[in-house]
Amino acid sequence: MKSQASTLLAEVRTFRQNHPDVRYVDLIALDIPGHFYGKRYPIEMLEKVAAGSPLKLPQNAVLLGVQGGLFKIGDYCFHDGDPDANRRLVPGTLKPVSWESQPLGQMLITSDGTEAPIEFEPREVLAKVLERLHHKGIHPVVAFELEFYLFDKKLDNGLPQFARDPLSDDTDDQPNLHIERLSRFSEVLDDMAQTAKDQGIDITVITAELGPGQFEINFGHLDDGLRAADWAALFCRSTRGVALKHGYRASFMAKPYLQFPGSGMHVHVSLYDGAGNNVLATHQQQPLRHAVAGCLELLPHCMPIFSPNHNAFRRLGGTVNAATRACWGFEDRDACVRIPDSDPRNLRIEHRLASADANPYLVLAAILVGLEHGLAAGREPIAPLNEDRSSGTDFPVEMLDAVRAMQHQPVLRDKLGAEFVDVYCENKRQDHLAFQQEIHAREYRWFL
The missing domain is CATH 3.10.20.70 (Glutamine synthetase, N-terminal domain)
Incomplete structure (x- = not known):
């Protein structure tokens, strides 16, 4: 001390x-x-x-x-x-x-x-999971990727407006992956990246995503899971602040536009033993398959963590690269759990289901519990999408159903803590009910 x-x-x-x-x-x-x-x-x-x-x-x-x-x-x-x-x-x-x-x-x-x-503090929940894994001789290496949208600073009757192209002053309303968008918005993006670096965050790749004004920024891989989640949390705070300084709004809202892709939080996780060997790559990659099976088994019960609000459920399905079922695949962005092509040293899973506005500490904790459970159970996963495009199991797509699926799941109650699970589920239930306590204009149009 x-x-x-x-x-x-x-x-x-x-x-x-x-x-x-x-x-x-x-x-x-x-x-x-x-x-x-x-x-x-x-x-x-x-x-x-x-x-x-x-x-x-x-x-x-x-x-x-x-x-x-x-x-x-x-x-x-x-x-x-x-x-x-x-x-x-x-x-x-x-x-x-x-x-x-x-x-x-x-x-x-x-x-x-x-x-x-505090048993239900998100950082404490993750700390306990990491401590348990370390005692088992398992050491995760983690990297987050976060998607977000830029909007005009001013709202239009409460609705977001497309970000304006700083060169032409036209709205950036064409979804694309063009590299020129990075150049047109370079002033604000460069400031975001430098500000993140000033916070100690290792910023790597910047991508112009499919949605209008949508971008993705990746972080370096870390052998400290708490610090990796710290980076994701701090990046959201600094990015919103920098955007306002430049006359924009930056938002990690999961689905701001129905007609355009939502924003996700992708998490890369590999597991190493005390000697530095990649656990997932040993024994002809059987541990990888077992870890995937554990993730998929618990995924339907972790939906309140991966999709933490009403809007986040809108992101699932209907657009590119957003899964509608618990599934996995090699080099397949339609899968919840993707296995990127890599050498044995860097073999990892990429968990792609969480929305960008999910709590990074809890997302990582839930993923690690799934991996831990899979390694212990030693079961084979369902067929990957590469072998069967219809492979997958259903997960809840509404909050109250998701909360019911999570609250009494024995593995989650044991590995994340029963007190946390009860508190978290009730928090989500109450938030959902509070959201419903407002009559939308559409209800008057339909039912008045």
Whole structure:
């Protein structure tokens, strides 16, 4: 503990020396819906926290709904006195914020690693999964890919407008993969990439995707799953901020346009043993097949994680590369679980089902539990799409059905934690019901 405090204190003091104009730092963590919450601390107080002073925030901040409201979930929120819970600073995450009008810093905080971690905090859920795998001698290497849309900064009666081409001032309304779109939007994309790098994120490939104003940015592979998920979370925050600075809105909304492709979160995962051998590639790749079978078996029960809101379910099917059933395949982008072509050292799965606005900590935790379960069960998967285009098993496509499928699944309750599963399912159920408590104009057109 003394060593960690010394490291944190050195990090804060170095930051202050390098950024003497920064007076405040946002201490932030991701809640269940995938939004950041936290507090803005004077830099002097941050130094005290780094030296060992307590850092406490309300425990129930993790339970907030999509709109920030509190739901009655068991005894939480309304019958527990809204207690504080300890958090700690995440070393290496204190970085400058360049997209605000005033100099500012930000730093991740978490309850994992404290004396009483919050069982339903997303980062803590992933931390427990990774710790269990490490004890089994399994070490994941992870890389995220995130798709997002750029829109005009101004909405039209609440509806998004196509991003304007900065060269012609015309709307970028033609979906394509043309490299010229990267050039036309290079100013904002370059700033997004550089800002992410300033946050410590290893940005690699940038792609103009099929939708109008849609892009994908890939991250480097990491042997630290928590850090990989940190990168995905922080990238979403910085990208939205940079877009506003350039006169755009950036959104990771799963399906902003019905007629165009949705935005996904693709996660590459390979597994290594203590000697650095790729577990999936051993024994004629039998472990790969077993891992795929485990992922597919649990996938229908993880849908509230992969599609965390009403809009996310709209993304499934109907457009390119979005699966409608739990399926897998080699070099097949129609599959939920794709096996990219690679040498044995880099053999991995690419999990393609999650929406871009899903919680990266929980998505990775669910994927790893599927892999873990498959390796332990040792079962063969269904036929890959390369052999049978109709291969696959159904998964829920509505939130309440998905919640029912998740809540009582024994493997998830054991491996993700029963308390987390109950809290998460009730949070999603309440969010869905709250979403329904508004009469849309279409209802008046149809039924008045």
